Amino acid sequence: MNRIVILGAMTAAGLSAGVASAATLDDVKARGTLNCGVTTGLVGFAAPNANGEWEGFDVGVCRAVAAAVLGDPTAVEFVPTTGKTRFTALASGEIDLLARNTTWTFSRDVDLGFEFVGINYYDGQGFMIPKELGVSSAKELDGATVCIQTGTTTELNLADYFRKNNISYEPVPIETNAEAQPLYLEGACDVYTTDASGLAATRAAFENPGDHVVLPEIISKEPLGPLVRHGDNEWGDIARWTLNALIAAEELGVTSANIDELASGTNSPEINRLLGTEGTLGEMLGLDADWAVRAIKAGGNYGELFEKNIGENTPIGLARGLNAQWTEGGLLYSPPFR
Amino acid sequence: MSDTHAQSVAFVRDTMLPEQPPPVTEAGAIKWVRENLFRGWFNTILTIVSLYIIFKIVSGAYPWFANGIWNTSSLAECREMLDGMTGACFSVLTERWNQLLFGFTYPPEAYWRPTLAFVLLIVALVPVLYPKAPRNMLAFTAIYPFLAYWLIWGGTLLIPLMVLVGFAAGYFAFKQFERQSFAMGMLAGFAATVVVIWVGGTIPAALPDVLALEAVRSRDLGGFMLNMILGTVCVSLSLPFGILLALGRQSSMPIIKWICVVFIEFIRGVPLITLLFVANVVLAYFFPPGSNIDLVLRVIIMITAFASAYIAEVIRGGLAALPRGQYEAANSLGLDYAQSMRLIILPQALKISIPGIVNVAVGLFKDTTLVAIISMFDLVGMIRGPILASTEWNGVYWELWGFAVFVFFIVCFTISKYSQWLERQLATDHR
Numbered sequence: 001m002n003r004i005v006i007l008g009a010m011t012a013a014g015l016s017a018g019v020a021s022a023a024t025l026d027d028v029k030a031r032g033t034l035n036c037g038v039t040t041g042l043v044g045f046a047a048p049n050a051n052g053e054w055e056g057f058d059v060g061v062c063r064a065v066a067a068a069v070l071g072d073p074t075a076v077e078f079v080p081t082t083g084k085t086r087f088t089a090l091a092s093g094e095i096d097l098l099a100r101n102t103t104w105t106f107s108r109d110v111d112l113g114f115e116f117v118g119i120n121y122y123d124g125q126g127f128m129i130p131k132e133l134g135v136s137s138a139k140e141l142d143g144a145t146v147c148i149q150t151g152t153t154t155e156l157n158l159a160d161y162f163r164k165n166n167i168s169y170e171p172v173p174i175e176t177n178a179e180a181q182p183l184y185l186e187g188a189c190d191v192y193t194t195d196a197s198g199l200a201a202t203r204a205a206f207e208n209p210g211d212h213v214v215l216p217e218i219i220s221k222e223p224l225g226p227l228v229r230h231g232d233n234e235w236g237d238i239a240r241w242t243l244n245a246l247i248a249a250e251e252l253g254v255t256s257a258n259i260d261e262l263a264s265g266t267n268s269p270e271i272n273r274l275l276g277t278e279g280t281l282g283e284m285l286g287l288d289a290d291w292a293v294r295a296i297k298a299g300g301n302y303g304e305l306f307e308k309n310i311g312e313n314t315p316i317g318l319a320r321g322l323n324a325q326w327t328e329g330g331l332l333y334s335p336p337f338r
Numbered sequence: 339m340s341d342t343h344a345q346s347v348a349f350v351r352d353t354m355l356p357e358q359p360p361p362v363t364e365a366g367a368i369k370w371v372r373e374n375l376f377r378g379w380f381n382t383i384l385t386i387v388s389l390y391i392i393f394k395i396v397s398g399a400y401p402w403f404a405n406g407i408w409n410t411s412s413l414a415e416c417r418e419m420l421d422g423m424t425g426a427c428f429s430v431l432t433e434r435w436n437q438l439l440f441g442f443t444y445p446p447e448a449y450w451r452p453t454l455a456f457v458l459l460i461v462a463l464v465p466v467l468y469p470k471a472p473r474n475m476l477a478f479t480a481i482y483p484f485l486a487y488w489l490i491w492g493g494t495l496l497i498p499l500m501v502l503v504g505f506a507a508g509y510f511a512f513k514q515f516e517r518q519s520f521a522m523g524m525l526a527g528f529a530a531t532v533v534v535i536w537v538g539g540t541i542p543a544a545l546p547d548v549l550a551l552e553a554v555r556s557r558d559l560g561g562f563m564l565n566m567i568l569g570t571v572c573v574s575l576s577l578p579f580g581i582l583l584a585l586g587r588q589s590s591m592p593i594i595k596w597i598c599v600v601f602i603e604f605i606r607g608v609p610l611i612t613l614l615f616v617a618n619v620v621l622a623y624f625f626p627p628g629s630n631i632d633l634v635l636r637v638i639i640m641i642t643a644f645a646s647a648y649i650a651e652v653i654r655g656g657l658a659a660l661p662r663g664q665y666e667a668a669n670s671l672g673l674d675y676a677q678s679m680r681l682i683i684l685p686q687a688l689k690i691s692i693p694g695i696v697n698v699a700v701g702l703f704k705d706t707t708l709v710a711i712i713s714m715f716d717l718v719g720m721i722r723g724p725i726l727a728s729t730e731w732n733g734v735y736w737e738l739w740g741f742a743v744f745v746f747f748i749v750c751f752t753i754s755k756y757s758q759w760l761e762r763q764l765a766t767d768h769r
Contacts, residue, residue, distance in 0.1 A: 039723075039727075040713050040715075040719065040722070040723035040724070040727075041722070041723035041724045041725075041726065041727025041728070042727050043727050043728070043729055043732045044729060046727075047723075047724050047727040047728045047729070048437075048442045048443075048724045048728070049728065050411075050433060050434065050437075050728075050730075052437070052442035052443050080713045080715070080723065081713055082711065082712070082713045084615075084711075085618060085619055085712060085713055088619040088620075088623070089619075091623075092619075092623055176722070178722060178726050178735075181733065181735075182735055201732065202732075204732070205413065205732040205733030206733065207417055207733075314729065315414065315729050315732075316729065
């Protein structure tokens with residue numbers, strides 16, 4: 001009993017040590033760099049290129065926040081994290097922001113003590129099969145062998161879905177996406193299931209992508225977003241509204257190409273407030289008036305980031321789908337800048 | 339009597355027949371083939387089956403190597419050039435070789451530094467590994483760790499220099515007091531080292547630009563370089579610690595004995611990957627935010643602790659294998675504990691332990707790839723993470739893993755060949 005108390009006290013001390021440095025904004029400014037947690041590598045979302053510079057969709061969020069806070073999109077210290085180390089890295093204060101295709105769930109938000117600042121990609125679990133199987137719906141997969149990553153939410157979603165539809169399957173457990181690719185191609189499993197964005201990226205790397213199809217069913221909700229620690233709402237606000245600024249910029253037609261022109265003043269009050277020529281939004285965040293201009297300039301607005309890293313002209317070739325603006329039938333909906 | 343046999347024997351040869359070559363089937367390659375490959379029907383079948391399998395492997399793998407593409411910048415481009423033929427995309431190696439060897443954040447203009455450190459490592463190892471090498475080369479070996487630190491991490495030369503001076507001071511203090519007793523010498527040496535480093539540590543802080551190379555943070559180390567650093571440092575540190583632990587475990591002083599037993603049994607009872615997670619994740623909770631102890635240092639400490647426990651047990655085996663008479667003989671000569679260990683017991687015990695120590699060293703070197711799991715980018719981490727996740731090279735497997743296998747095989751095979759050679763050199767029994 002005593003030991004449990006001591007352990008609990010130590011954990012609490014450790015956590016409160018993390019919370020004690022509540023003014024993350026001041027820490028980041030003093031340090032001069034933003035410590036941003038990313039994956040150790042996920043096609044299109046975050047990976048270093050041949051010159052060792054990080055690129056990708058999640059990386060774009062880190063750079064936008066760094067540009068807004070520090071004025072320099074390259075002032076980012078990328079801390080690669082795995083699925084196992086990401087939450088401790090954030091809780092212990094090693095990183096200021098985690099932008100690592102992390103699903104927003106109740107327990108992560110509430111129980112682990114993090115604050116998701118928004119959603120930058122709406123994902124969902126899908127299925128990929130070889131075309132020659134001649135299956136057009138997941139409901140026809142009775143008795144199929146399925147490659148599935150163990151210990152993930154996808155595993156549980158799969159079990160739920162097959163039970164609900166009263167069909168059977170045989171799981172082939174695998175560890176990582178990289179391991180799944182050769183197994184699936186060798187025919188060790190008929191079906192590969194993971195997040196739809198992952199399926200698209202995997203399929204794009206095949207020698208003959210046309211021989212494989214992604215089934216239309218999406219069986220789960222995987223809202224991926226950046227997150228910060230509980231307890232520093234000012235810092236959370238900065239991250240949240242930087243992401244919103246990227247989304248709102250696309251909605252309002254502000255791009256990295258025309259932003260210099262628009263930043264000198266327009267007759268749209270909302271654009272003016274966003275770009276700091278009207279109102280004091282930047283000041284309320286504890287930043288200067290140009291914060292959003294710099295964030296958008298860092299890598300472009302949401303749509304530009306999407307097109308450059310994972311959009312239809314990239315090898316990954318994801319369609320906007322749910323990730324289109326609300327005005328175009330998607331779910332992206334930034335609260336107003338007012 | 340000369341013709342005694344003239345009636346009974348028709349012919350008696352009185353000269354030797356000239357030597358003749360052996361029959362064709364009993365000499366040279368044919369004999370070897372007959373005896374080794376086609377001896378009896380069972381062996382013949384085995385040979386034919388093996389030849390068939392070898393033929394299949396070679397004929398299957400040959401076009402893959404021969405058609406290999408070496409000069410494209412992405413997998414898609416490579417496949418386009420292959421145009422449906424079987425062939426390897428070795429261009430991932432030519433394009434990313436620097437990331438595989440040095441990690442992706444090590445400054446490219448400084449690649450010569452770790453390369454030079456590697457070449458000097460070989461020079462420094464020669465006098466340690468080959469007894470016939472000139473003895474004064476050992477002086478370079480003593481300097482090498484500090485030189486290598488300066489080359490790889492950069493910064494001012496004064497920091498490693500001050501530590502070197504500290505160790506030198508410790509050595510002289512040890513020599514001064516050794517005559518009184520070994521323990522006194524150790525204590526004096528330790529004290530002198532600490533004092534000199536502590537006092538001298540203020541100098542580099544004041545002069546950060548003296549003979550400074552561009553500083554590289556530990557986080558930027560990666561690739562095979564990281565495996566080499568972890569492997570070399572941890573093996574060389576764990577040997578002395580392992581010897582001390584093994585001796586401590588045999589000690590008659592209960593506190594020392596129990597400390598050693600608990601340490602060894604605890605470390606051996608925990609998987610290495612757990613210790614690495616502790617180094618990476620749990621320790622961060624117990625330090626105040628900002629006081630970040632270098633991750634590479636944390637990992638080196640953990641791997642060294644792990645290897646020391648195993649080496650200690652190997653050496654304990656060597657100590658136990660010595661006949662009791664050796665200990666008694668040392669005592670009867672009037673040698674004290676330190677002398678008898680240094681001059682009589684350890685040289686013999688270590689010789690017995692060589693195969694075990696090399697086994698641990700090879701295993702440890704390969705275990706350094708486990709750091710990939712705590713998101714450090716060693717060779718395996720680079721392949722699993724950044725390279726396979728780049729849009730250009732997503733989907734290349736055989737070429738990259740083949741490269742990793744090749745590199746690790748060379749190093750481990752060299753170590754094992756060396757240990758066999760060393761065993762033959764040290765074989766003083768007449769078996």
